[in-house]
Amino acid sequence: MAVYNVSLIGFGGVNRALVSLIRNYNDEWMKKLGFRLNIVGVSDLHLGSLISPNGVDAEELLKIKMEKGGLASLDGGCPDPRSMEVIRQAPADIIVEATFTDPKTAEPAISYCRTAFEAGRSVVTTNKGPVALAARELIKLAQQKNVGFEYEGAVMSGTPVIRLAKKSMAGADITGFQGILNGTSNYVVGRMEMGLSFNEAVAEAQEKGFAEANPAADVEGLDIRLKVVILANEILGANLKPDDVSCSGILGLTPADLEDAVSHGERWKLIGSAEKDEDGFVSAQVKASRLPSSHPLASISGATNAVTFSTELLGDVTVTGPGAGRIETAYALLSDIITLHHDRCSFTEKGDAE
Amino acid sequence: MAVYNVSLIGFGGVNRALVSLIRNYNDEWMKKLGFRLNIVGVSDLHLGSLISPNGVDAEELLKIKMEKGGLASLDGGCPDPRSMEVIRQAPADIIVEATFTDPKTAEPAISYCRTAFEAGRSVVTTNKGPVALAARELIKLAQQKNVGFEYEGAVMSGTPVIRLAKKSMAGADITGFQGILNGTSNYVVGRMEMGLSFNEAVAEAQEKGFAEANPAADVEGLDIRLKVVILANEILGANLKPDDVSCSGILGLTPADLEDAVSHGERWKLIGSAEKDEDGFVSAQVKASRLPSSHPLASISGATNAVTFSTELLGDVTVTGPGAGRIETAYALLSDIITLHHDRCSFTEKGDAE
Numbered sequence: 001m002a003v004y005n006v007s008l009i010g011f012g013g014v015n016r017a018l019v020s021l022i023r024n025y026n027d028e029w030m031k032k033l034g035f036r037l038n039i040v041g042v043s044d045l046h047l048g049s050l051i052s053p054n055g056v057d058a059e060e061l062l063k064i065k066m067e068k069g070g071l072a073s074l075d076g077g078c079p080d081p082r083s084m085e086v087i088r089q090a091p092a093d094i095i096v097e098a099t100f101t102d103p104k105t106a107e108p109a110i111s112y113c114r115t116a117f118e119a120g121r122s123v124v125t126t127n128k129g130p131v132a133l134a135a136r137e138l139i140k141l142a143q144q145k146n147v148g149f150e151y152e153g154a155v156m157s158g159t160p161v162i163r164l165a166k167k168s169m170a171g172a173d174i175t176g177f178q179g180i181l182n183g184t185s186n187y188v189v190g191r192m193e194m195g196l197s198f199n200e201a202v203a204e205a206q207e208k209g210f211a212e213a214n215p216a217a218d219v220e221g222l223d224i225r226l227k228v229v230i231l232a233n234e235i236l237g238a239n240l241k242p243d244d245v246s247c248s249g250i251l252g253l254t255p256a257d258l259e260d261a262v263s264h265g266e267r268w269k270l271i272g273s274a275e276k277d278e279d280g281f282v283s284a285q286v287k288a289s290r291l292p293s294s295h296p297l298a299s300i301s302g303a304t305n306a307v308t309f310s311t312e313l314l315g316d317v318t319v320t321g322p323g324a325g326r327i328e329t330a331y332a333l334l335s336d337i338i339t340l341h342h343d344r345c346s347f348t349e350k351g352d353a354e
Numbered sequence: 355m356a357v358y359n360v361s362l363i364g365f366g367g368v369n370r371a372l373v374s375l376i377r378n379y380n381d382e383w384m385k386k387l388g389f390r391l392n393i394v395g396v397s398d399l400h401l402g403s404l405i406s407p408n409g410v411d412a413e414e415l416l417k418i419k420m421e422k423g424g425l426a427s428l429d430g431g432c433p434d435p436r437s438m439e440v441i442r443q444a445p446a447d448i449i450v451e452a453t454f455t456d457p458k459t460a461e462p463a464i465s466y467c468r469t470a471f472e473a474g475r476s477v478v479t480t481n482k483g484p485v486a487l488a489a490r491e492l493i494k495l496a497q498q499k500n501v502g503f504e505y506e507g508a509v510m511s512g513t514p515v516i517r518l519a520k521k522s523m524a525g526a527d528i529t530g531f532q533g534i535l536n537g538t539s540n541y542v543v544g545r546m547e548m549g550l551s552f553n554e555a556v557a558e559a560q561e562k563g564f565a566e567a568n569p570a571a572d573v574e575g576l577d578i579r580l581k582v583v584i585l586a587n588e589i590l591g592a593n594l595k596p597d598d599v600s601c602s603g604i605l606g607l608t609p610a611d612l613e614d615a616v617s618h619g620e621r622w623k624l625i626g627s628a629e630k631d632e633d634g635f636v637s638a639q640v641k642a643s644r645l646p647s648s649h650p651l652a653s654i655s656g657a658t659n660a661v662t663f664s665t666e667l668l669g670d671v672t673v674t675g676p677g678a679g680r681i682e683t684a685y686a687l688l689s690d691i692i693t694l695h696h697d698r699c700s701f702t703e704k705g706d707a708e
Contacts, residue, residue, distance in 0.1 A: 033524065158667065160523055167522065169514060171386070171685070171688050172689070294655065296674055298653070301648065313512065313688075314675065314676060315676050317513055317514075317673065318674040319518075319671065320671065321668065322668060322669050322671075327667055328669065331525070331526055335524070335526070
């Protein structure tokens with residue numbers, strides 16, 4: 001049994017969902033998973049910050065007003081965002097990083113991770129930026145400091161893609177992958193197949209709440225590109241940067257293209273993929289592709305995501321699940337913490353038993 | 355780095371495939387996975403047995419004549435099957451059990467597992483029998499003896515279903531599952547949709563080599579039932595026996611049923627499923643079901659298998675992959691050994707570091 005102190009960096013939808021899980025499930029986690037979480041720090045650009053060495057009540061935290069400086073209403077709260085101070089000074093075992101993704105620099109998230117590791121704290125994050133742009137450096141630093149770094153939620157929210165490939169499929173020799181890694185663009189293509197125009201389909205996705213006000217990163221493939229970089233580096237051992245991945249989106253797809261495919265029983269999908277050749281060289285791309293109906297990704301519709309891994313020993317294995325959602329992404333953070341817990345138990349509980 | 359001594363009980367297609375993997379990949383495993391395998395015992399009802407404390411060369415073992423008593427041609431070989439003696443006396447760390455499944459008694463496989471544990475040896479198996487009929491007892495005995503017991507290959511060959519659900523989705527609160535868990539019956543239904551009669555479709559599956567000479571267990575749902583019992587007990591915490599699972603196969607499906615579904619864009623599938631209610635009671639069944647085309651299992655065709663897990667926190671997650679195959683099932687054994695290796699490393703290498 002353990003209690004982990006956590007500091008939440010960013011208090012948007014995902015970290016608020018995590019706090020609601022803590023409120024609802026903490027006692028159950030203690031019984032079923034062997035730990036509970038205690039929130040000792042929060043920082044958010046808009047809401048301000050909080051340091052509470054003994055822990056703040058999850059229910060109280062969820063009740064604050066979602067207005068500028070709203071965290072100041074709690075004991076230990078302050079109207080200014082002081083992320084670095086919270087990371088350094090609140091007595092957290094784990095920093096839960098869920099701030100926005102800057103696709104060019106991945107800052108300030110990279111600095112948050114570095115600062116956490118330097119302070120001897122583990123990091124779990126749902127942020128694609130630091131994982132896509134600085135995973136090698138950050139993994140190395142975490143190892144040097146003997147802390148954990150987990151980021152399942154950077155790809156397909158809580159659907160266990162990275163952990164499936166690296167752990168459950170270890171030794172199967174993964175040689176490549178193809179994925180539907182962005183729900184908005186997949187939804188838009190699916191609706192265009194049914195006769196909507198591009199603009200109508202985007203507007204519908206926005207109404208349903210899963211397309212951004214500016215859907216450019218989704219429909220141009222840039223969001224997928226970051227995820228392809230993460231999976232290629234993590235699973236195929238590549239060292240790609242986003243610019244190494246050729247990238248086109250769905251803007252070139254015409255109603256006639258879609259109609260022609262459907263009339264042949266085929267489907268257009270925006271696919272992010274990477275492949276390792278015999279010399280170990282990894283090439284990767286994001287591209288709209290016409291798939292035969294027998295392809296495991298052809299039937300993935302709506303906002304669902306999926307990745308097919310090609311392997312030497314096991315053929316193709318596909319995992320399909322939610323690619324977004326606040327609770328689903330908060331679950332990714334929980335799954336990361338479970339991994340940290342198991343790694344720690346391997347260290348401390350079993351000891352030198354053999 | 356480690357060397358694991360293994361004894362192979364049963365030397366049919368799956369364990370022979372494992373030996374070919376050992377021949378081809380042992381050096382690579384040492385580098386990438388941190389261990390190699392050394393074969394110190396073999397026993398097979400037909401081929402005889404072998405005890406070789408220093409290890410038998412994989413290539414030599416693959417060259418024996420596949421005839422009665424064929425193992426006698428090797429040093430330490432003998433024309434008689436002596437499984438219990440091999441399990442007890444060959445100095446194996448791990449017993450690799452891949453004998454036939456007796457769906458009524460699961461013997462002699464259960465006795466092989468018990469004997470291995472009593473002798474202080476871990477077991478990996480692809481055999482549904484002992485896992486479906488005696489998992490609780492065997493897990494308890496393995497724990498008492500401080501050895502491992504892994505059986506990923508009992509469901510969907512090497513496709514990581516059990517490990518995905520138990521490890522990668524820990525904490526997501528799995529409340530039920532639905533699966534296409536038998537390739538032969540799924541293939542037959544798919545071909546009947548295309549106009550073949552039941553008998554024609556079965557004959558075709560037999561020609562292609564994945565239906566048994568007697569396909570009763572496949573088309574009556576009995577093979578699926580054992581897998582449903584395994585998943586329900588393992589993942590939903592049930593304590594079901596096969597007779598607790600209502601079971602019907604595809605024999606009642608008529609061409610008219612299939613045609614009617616297809617004309618409505620729907621598909622008939624033989625589904626194994628289980629569900630946990632709010633009181634924790636688990637009900638399970640095997641039954642042909644008519645699925646809407648949007649259902650994640652509707653598009654699973656041919657001999658491919660798939661399971662959809664329903665969860666509280668993550669919605670539905672589906673894993674799709676091979677459900678059979680010699681290499682694919684041998685990979686399941688490798689993945690089990692990787693798990694044993696990691697568990698052992700947690701014990702011995704990290705020590706009491708914190």
